[in-house]
Amino acid sequence: xxxxxxxxxxxxxxxxxxxxxxxxxxxxxxxxxxxxxxxxxxxxxxxxxxxxxxxxxxxxxxxxxxxxxxxxxxxxxxxxxxxxxxxxxxxxxxxxxxxxxxxxxxxxxxxxxxxxxxxxxxxxxxxxxxxxxxxxxxxxxxxxxxxxxxxxxxxxxxxxxxxxxxxxxxxxxxxxxxxxxxxxxxxxxxxxxxxxxxxxxxxxxxxxxxxxxxxxxxxxxxxxxxxxxxxxxxxxxxxxxxxxxxxxxxxxxxxx
Amino acid sequence: xxxxxxxxxxxxxxxxxxxxxxxxxxxxxxxxxxxxxxxxxxxxxxxxxxxxxxxxxxxxxxxxxxxxxxxxxxxxxxxxxxxxxxxxxxxxxxxxxxxxxxxxxxxxxxxxxxxxxxxxxxxxxxxxxxxxxxxxxxxxxxxxxxxxxxxxxxxxxxxxxxxxxxxxxxxxxxxxxxxxxxxxxxxxxxxxxxxxxxxxxxxxxxxxxxxxxxxxxxxxxxxxxxxxxxxxxxxxxxxxxxxxxxxxxxxxxxxxxxxxxxxxxxxxxxxxxxxxxxxxxxxxxxxxxxxxxxxxxxxxxxxxxxxxxxxxxxxxxxxxxxxxxxxx
Numbered sequence: 001x002x003x004x005x006x007x008x009x010x011x012x013x014x015x016x017x018x019x020x021x022x023x024x025x026x027x028x029x030x031x032x033x034x035x036x037x038x039x040x041x042x043x044x045x046x047x048x049x050x051x052x053x054x055x056x057x058x059x060x061x062x063x064x065x066x067x068x069x070x071x072x073x074x075x076x077x078x079x080x081x082x083x084x085x086x087x088x089x090x091x092x093x094x095x096x097x098x099x100x101x102x103x104x105x106x107x108x109x110x111x112x113x114x115x116x117x118x119x120x121x122x123x124x125x126x127x128x129x130x131x132x133x134x135x136x137x138x139x140x141x142x143x144x145x146x147x148x149x150x151x152x153x154x155x156x157x158x159x160x161x162x163x164x165x166x167x168x169x170x171x172x173x174x175x176x177x178x179x180x181x182x183x184x185x186x187x188x189x190x191x192x193x194x195x196x197x198x199x200x201x202x203x204x205x206x207x208x209x210x211x212x213x214x215x216x217x218x219x220x221x222x223x224x225x226x227x228x229x230x231x232x233x234x235x236x237x238x239x240x241x242x243x244x245x246x247x248x249x250x251x252x253x254x255x256x
Numbered sequence: 257x258x259x260x261x262x263x264x265x266x267x268x269x270x271x272x273x274x275x276x277x278x279x280x281x282x283x284x285x286x287x288x289x290x291x292x293x294x295x296x297x298x299x300x301x302x303x304x305x306x307x308x309x310x311x312x313x314x315x316x317x318x319x320x321x322x323x324x325x326x327x328x329x330x331x332x333x334x335x336x337x338x339x340x341x342x343x344x345x346x347x348x349x350x351x352x353x354x355x356x357x358x359x360x361x362x363x364x365x366x367x368x369x370x371x372x373x374x375x376x377x378x379x380x381x382x383x384x385x386x387x388x389x390x391x392x393x394x395x396x397x398x399x400x401x402x403x404x405x406x407x408x409x410x411x412x413x414x415x416x417x418x419x420x421x422x423x424x425x426x427x428x429x430x431x432x433x434x435x436x437x438x439x440x441x442x443x444x445x446x447x448x449x450x451x452x453x454x455x456x457x458x459x460x461x462x463x464x465x466x467x468x469x470x471x472x473x474x475x476x477x478x479x480x481x482x483x484x485x486x487x488x489x490x491x492x493x494x495x496x497x498x499x500x501x502x503x504x505x506x507x508x509x510x511x512x513x514x515x516x517x518x519x520x521x522x523x524x525x526x527x528x529x530x531x532x533x534x535x536x537x538x539x540x541x542x543x544x545x546x547x548x549x550x551x552x553x554x555x556x557x558x559x560x561x562x563x564x565x566x567x568x569x570x571x572x573x574x575x576x577x578x579x580x581x582x583x584x
Contacts, residue, residue, distance in 0.1 A: 038387055042387040192391075196338045
């Protein structure tokens, strides 16, 4: 039986950078992303050039049955999961009163329900493959009060709380649970453009996904519970504790 | 047949316009300044004053045209304002596409760059299906990539579009920002010493200007709408390129290597001072990074489906060097 690392949202941005870093470490991959997001091309490239096996699933993770079908398909293929990286997430940026309820309900499913369900589905796999682990991708947004990111920040705060509690529960099996809270990253071209138009202070915190992926995975495989990539982001966290509210708001005005 | 071309005062566009005119096409050239010295002159080339950032002028120049070559772009990597890149490369391209859709253009040929694919991985040549493995290195790559997305969206709306991803172009032609190889050859002819960054084994792909022009013309008939084609030539390291140029020019130039990061730091300091004094920048770390990124690539797809042929680097460089010597 081959062991795999499962990465959700692996076709673009941070998920893609994590996939490439894992491929460099010769880990077999299971990548999941929405259809037409470049997933097949990425999977083929990694499979061909990194001498690893890559299975890919183009599907919508907001649906419970899709998560279950990934699980059963992997079992059919004799694949077992050693590491799970819950990276898929839906961003949002808008006033709550203008938000479509379908949108945030789906967002809550993808950002909250899906990572929780996947963690549960593969629990026996993790136990069978110790040392193993779960990496949940949260955000700096989970620490700050960000207007226009109410639901997003809330879903990320859930992951933070879920991860640290679950970590205490399953550490006894040798399964590590880590949480990473990246700040702004140059992921989609729209965000790259937005980031380049930021003011000087905010721009200092922006990182490229490949740097964040390197740092994150190094800490994850060392079993670190709580990962904040980047010195500027660490500084933000420190300032969050000591600065008055109005200054914090100014600093996080444009953060993602 | 009438064709519209943008960027005819640029390196590729200029020669493409002349070649199209020679082949008997009626060429509509959209130019910003009718008095520019770089305007290609031929009886089949009709000038239209305008700007791709002004939709009205584009619509006017495109009247009665069947095909469009959009080669104009903002390429000055020394500029650190993303909006200069965005307004020309993304908004300008959108205007071109909008006008083309309205005029029911039968083929829109968009000149893009190999750099949208990012660096190549180890010894694997970049092909059209390679996913981008690293973040956008500069505003040019980012906005060209975004403009390709806009092209695709218009292709979905029913405008037949072909994208050509051109690698590093060299060969006789206008002295513009986009032909650094010519500048390199000239300095190797004139000087006794050449100071270069220490990363001489970084590999780039070099394409001869005439091949690029031919590829554009072939794409009119042979390009398949919605497809992208890498238009490149040979993959070479800098040391090999220097050796070939030295051999052809019989130059005895001494090549002095300077540590890459040290050089970058020096330019940062110099440019910081220059920015304060308001002087133009000669070299920036953006340009250096872009020049020393590995971009090994393959043009197999263009060769098999566009009848594309590659001029060998030796033959291309001999023609270029003869041209440069004659001119100076």
